[in-house]
Amino acid sequence: AQTVTQSQPEMSVQEAETVTLSCTYDTSENNYYLFWYKQPPSRQMILVIRQEAYKQQNATENRFSVNFQKAAKSFSLKISDSQLGDTAMYFCAFSEYGNKLVFGAGTILRVKS
Amino acid sequence: DTGVSQDPRHKITKRGQNVTFRCDPISEHNRLYWYRQTLGQGPEFLTYFQNEAQLEKSRLLSDRFSAERPKGSFSTLEIQRTEQGDSAMYLCASSLVLQGFNEQYFGPGTRLTVT
Numbered sequence: 001a002q003t004v005t006q007s008q009p010e011m012s013v014q015e016a017e018t019v020t021l022s023c024t025y026d027t028s029e030n031n032y033y034l035f036w037y038k039q040p041p042s043r044q045m046i047l048v049i050r051q052e053a054y055k056q057q058n059a060t061e062n063r064f065s066v067n068f069q070k071a072a073k074s075f076s077l078k079i080s081d082s083q084l085g086d087t088a089m090y091f092c093a094f095s096e097y098g099n100k101l102v103f104g105a106g107t108i109l110r111v112k113s
Numbered sequence: 114d115t116g117v118s119q120d121p122r123h124k125i126t127k128r129g130q131n132v133t134f135r136c137d138p139i140s141e142h143n144r145l146y147w148y149r150q151t152l153g154q155g156p157e158f159l160t161y162f163q164n165e166a167q168l169e170k171s172r173l174l175s176d177r178f179s180a181e182r183p184k185g186s187f188s189t190l191e192i193q194r195t196e197q198g199d200s201a202m203y204l205c206a207s208s209l210v211l212q213g214f215n216e217q218y219f220g221p222g223t224r225l226t227v228t
Contacts, residue, residue, distance in 0.1 A: 004155075033214055044117075045156075045204070045219040052214065091155050100146065100169065101217060103155030 006104035023092030040088040117220035138207030148204040
């Protein structure tokens, strides 16, 4: 069974600085998808960024980028120029064949002014 | 596009009672998922439908849980004889399956408290 591990329960960062959230996963599959989801306090979960395992190039979405290391089964999220609105719980998730999502336990990110 | 909606948003019930939650997916989405999220944890998959067919159920989905998606539109999740351990946020997500990846859009969730 696939598992996703987020080893940082909480992180904090100053506004405008850069922060990296870590994620490792375990799978025997070769083709899969990886995601970072954001869940703001009392609001619904939204997709931040996704990575297809067959693509070597790391995904980037504006201030959000990933460092995908397939051999190491590592998938970290870098947030540049952090903003107060980035304060949220961040979940790393895995999907095989684009079906059900397997989530990590999450990392609470607090952006401080 | 009004997004995924869930009703009710909050439900308080006594142990042993039955509860039913509803999820309305984004209108053209053919796939619908249910997840359960306990406090401080990531969501856990419960089941999913493609149109009206239930394609997969998690071992977490005991025989007290049943889900339906009649006519391939909205879905209901029923919990019979609720237990305190059922207290959680129940999340619904929908997606449009075309080829390969399908992005799941989440609803706001139904928070269940069993007293």
